[in-house]
Amino acid sequence: MNTAAALTRAEIHALSDADRSCEDANRQLGQAGAHRDAADSGIFEESLRLKNTLDAYETQAKSKPSWEALAVLVNCEYRLYVLNQTTPLRNNPFLSHWVEAVQRLGTPSAQNDAKVHDSITSDEVNTVRMELIKALVQSRNPSQFARASPRQLHNNYVELRQTSLFNMRTYVRMLEEEGIYERTPEPDGDSPKSTASSPAKHSAGKLNEFQRWKLGMLSRLETEPEHAIPELTHLPIELSSLDFLTTLLQENTLQALNIEPAPVIADYIQHALRTMEQMGRGPGETGAAEAEAEVLLESGREAQTRAVKLLLLFMRNLIRKALLPLESIYFEIQEICVRYVWIREVRGLQSFCGRSWRGTR
Structure with missing residues (x-):
């Protein structure tokens, strides 16, 4: 991407x-x-x-x-x-x-x-x-x-x-409640210009934390791949995670560590599909996706749609840049196209993959 x-x-x-x-x-x-x-x-x-x-x-x-x-x-x-x-x-x-x-x-x-x-x-x-x-x-x-x-x-x-x-606090509070910013103590008063949090500081803190995680992940991929790969394939459907996976492919990092990239990415996409399926379930509903016992930060149709669109961007980027053979994620593409055909971007993926597939024949 x-x-x-x-x-x-x-x-x-x-x-x-x-x-x-x-x-x-x-x-x-x-x-x-x-x-x-x-x-x-x-x-x-x-x-x-x-x-x-x-x-x-x-x-x-x-x-x-x-x-x-x-x-x-x-x-x-x-x-x-x-x-x-x-x-x-x-x-x-x-x-x-x-x-x-x-x-x-x-x-x-x-x-x-x-x-x-x-x-x-x-x-x-x-x-x-x-x-x-x-x-x-x-x-x-x-x-x-x-x-x-x-x-x-x-x-x-x-x-x-x-x-x-x-009223900055109103919107910062939304970001805190959604887990984008860390919660901070409420200041006195409710001035329209008051800022309950410092967005710049939160962003920098999260970036530093993620950078440290990436360095640790690269080290674990080299020293203990049997533990690192499952963590890699269960990353959340977030822009930072997808960008990290793309970078691993672009820089041939996995190949350099004698790790076959196609199964790793296919497993990640399968995990993402299970997560998105669980997102779409209403309260109290159960399904196979819950076997992973993963705690979802978001659920509902809107959260599910956002996740699908992010995954689509990731998959299109893999294909467009030829980072993986199209056939290595063929079944994952078919699954997302069948499950989420009601999303306009999914129908665009079908057309995009059709052209890419013909171009490789």
Whole structure:
């Protein structure tokens, strides 16, 4: 899975006009990306590309603020929200992105940008983007911005100072309850600007912990593979886990340790399929998947759908990059296509695999 992919130049160009409405810019974005393979353009994959573009342009806007950078940032945030608006906020995979962005963008920069005619400063770019995110997350109604342009939003939020309060604790608490952040003691008071947790610190802590786990796993794969491989095949269906598995294949790590990669990945996918089956069961229902006695952090149709989409991205990436022979996971592909045919991206996988299979004949 290419988790570093961003929008193409043509797509960025479609979003870079500060006088074009958000709705029109997103229409232009669709036309600019019309050449992309439909099977490779699922909601989650497009969302990741938008997120990576946001990160790149946020960095650019710090040193070279411009109306074009503002337009790209505003339109990417608008599109990211529109793509994921049907997912309940507490389960939204990009809630932490929005929470951390509001906290980060609300801190004035140390530099003082010289303000000249029709120019824009980095602090102004941050203010517009921050206020847009706050409005989207709190109102959950992106249609109010459909006909607004980035320049109009700048006028509202910067010139007219139409800013809003944002109770950070409400959304941090959601992330804590979902296990994204570690729980922290409640502070006194309930100020709209109070922050019960520090998202940046939590993210860094989790990253360091995962990095340590990866180093330990690599060591165990070398010294005690009989224990490490079962752990590897029972990783959760999370982006970090899938990215780690992909890296092992791309760097031929398993082959270097005399471990055949195909059975490992097939076992992981089978475990993921059992986990997803269990996710879809209602309270009190039992099934074969429960034999593993695994505690699920999430369950229900929405959680199941998110997990399926993540696994699809992983499997498509394996096939597209030829990291595994298609036939080595053929039965797993067939199973997911039969079980979850009601998910649009699954039907796209069928078409994608059909083309890939014909290309190998």
